[in-house]
Amino acid sequence: MTAADISRAEWLAKASTLSEALPYMRRYAGKTFVVKYGGHAMGDETVAELFARNIVLLRQVGINPVVVHGGGPQIGAMLARLKIKSEFIDGLRVTDRETVEIVEMVLSGAINKQLTAMVNGAGGVAVGLSGKDGGLIRAEKLTRTRRDPESNIEKVLDLGFVGEPKVIDVSIIRALEKSGIIPIIAPIGLGPNGETFNINADTVAGAVAAALKATRLLLLTDVSGVKDKAGDLMPELTDGDVRRLIADGTITGGMIPKVETCLEAVDGGVEAAVILDGRVPNSVLLEIFTEHGVGTLIRREAA
Numbered sequence: 001m002t003a004a005d006i007s008r009a010e011w012l013a014k015a016s017t018l019s020e021a022l023p024y025m026r027r028y029a030g031k032t033f034v035v036k037y038g039g040h041a042m043g044d045e046t047v048a049e050l051f052a053r054n055i056v057l058l059r060q061v062g063i064n065p066v067v068v069h070g071g072g073p074q075i076g077a078m079l080a081r082l083k084i085k086s087e088f089i090d091g092l093r094v095t096d097r098e099t100v101e102i103v104e105m106v107l108s109g110a111i112n113k114q115l116t117a118m119v120n121g122a123g124g125v126a127v128g129l130s131g132k133d134g135g136l137i138r139a140e141k142l143t144r145t146r147r148d149p150e151s152n153i154e155k156v157l158d159l160g161f162v163g164e165p166k167v168i169d170v171s172i173i174r175a176l177e178k179s180g181i182i183p184i185i186a187p188i189g190l191g192p193n194g195e196t197f198n199i200n201a202d203t204v205a206g207a208v209a210a211a212l213k214a215t216r217l218l219l220l221t222d223v224s225g226v227k228d229k230a231g232d233l234m235p236e237l238t239d240g241d242v243r244r245l246i247a248d249g250t251i252t253g254g255m256i257p258k259v260e261t262c263l264e265a266v267d268g269g270v271e272a273a274v275i276l277d278g279r280v281p282n283s284v285l286l287e288i289f290t291e292h293g294v295g296t297l298i299r300r301e302a303a
């Protein structure tokens with residue numbers, strides 16, 4: 001049987017014995033996979049533990065997994081506990097000085113350490129870091145503009161300490177990879193004047209994947225992938241499809257930056273980007289080791 005013959009059901013049966021699964025895994029040995037684990041997908045502890053085991057398994061078969069995590073709902077819950085109001089513009093949290101402190105505490109302090117401990121508990125060797133460690137993510141303030149429909153004048157929107165990655169220095173990731181260590185990255189960047197920047201986790205995952213020229217960028221979320229108007233999963237989309245689906249209102253909200261991140265990553269040298277459901281047990285393994293995958297694969301149209 002070749003890798004192309006394996007069905008999802010067969011994969012699940014084989015996953016119980018590593019030795020049987022190995023032939024299907026070898027094709028990716030030595031490759032780097034960037035996996036973004038979204039805050040919504042983290043909810044269920046059993047699924048989170050399975051996620052950690054999947055990541056360790058990738059490492060055990062010779063793949064270099066790099067995890068970037070989110071934590072939007074968890075930041076929201078902490079801000080609510082502290083009675084700090086939070087608003088979003090284009091899916092990005094407006095982040096004032098007080099908010100950025102909480103964002104860093106929740107992402108780098110709580111979630112990053114939980115996930116790192118989980119991967120270590122699953123038998124891997126993981127190290128948690130943020131964009132501040134090893135000069136990983138140099139960021140600058142993100143500027144957003146919006147055209148006022150009545151006056152047609154473009155207004156600059158101030159999102160506060162929301163950053164965009166400018167320079168990704170992958171040396172720390174490569175050093176960890178060489179030692180068999182799994183990096184777990186919180187989406188925090190360091191600004192030119194020592195500022196802490198809150199960066200959308202999808203954006204960080206895309207930028208890190210492009211800088212590493214990763215073989216795959218996997219964005220784990222709380223839906224099965226990109227769906228059409230009838231709610232059916234679309235297994236594969238090109239940049240042209242994505243533009244059309246945004247324009248006709250099929251792709252909305254948080255899914256817009258996700259698909260845009262995928263296209264930028266593919267443009268930046270990532271072989272393929274996939275949006276998939278992180279709440280489904282073993283979704284990472286199913287996506288990587290079955291021929292058809294489970295989510296929506298996004299690629300550029302052939303020139």
Ligand SMILES: Nc1ncnc2c1ncn2[C@@H]1O[C@H](COP(=O)(O)OP(=O)(O)O)[C@@H](O)[C@H]1O
Pocket residue numbers: 038039040041070072202220221222223225226227228250251252253254255256258
């Ligand atoms: N065409 C679409 N297909 C699937 N999900 C979509 C689509 N358009 C908008 N969405 C929304 O995008 C959400 C995923 O984005 P988001 O909530 O930002 O995820 P995460 O927290 O994992 O980063 C889905 O839960 C869904 O509500």
Ligand SMILES: CC(=O)N[C@@H](CCC(=O)OP(=O)(O)O)C(=O)O
Pocket residue numbers: 037038039040069070071072073075091092093103162163187198199200201202
């Ligand atoms: C600027 C911005 O919006 N940053 C995000 C960072 C966390 C994130 O992206 O988490 P998810 O992947 O779980 O949504 C935030 O503050 O929520």
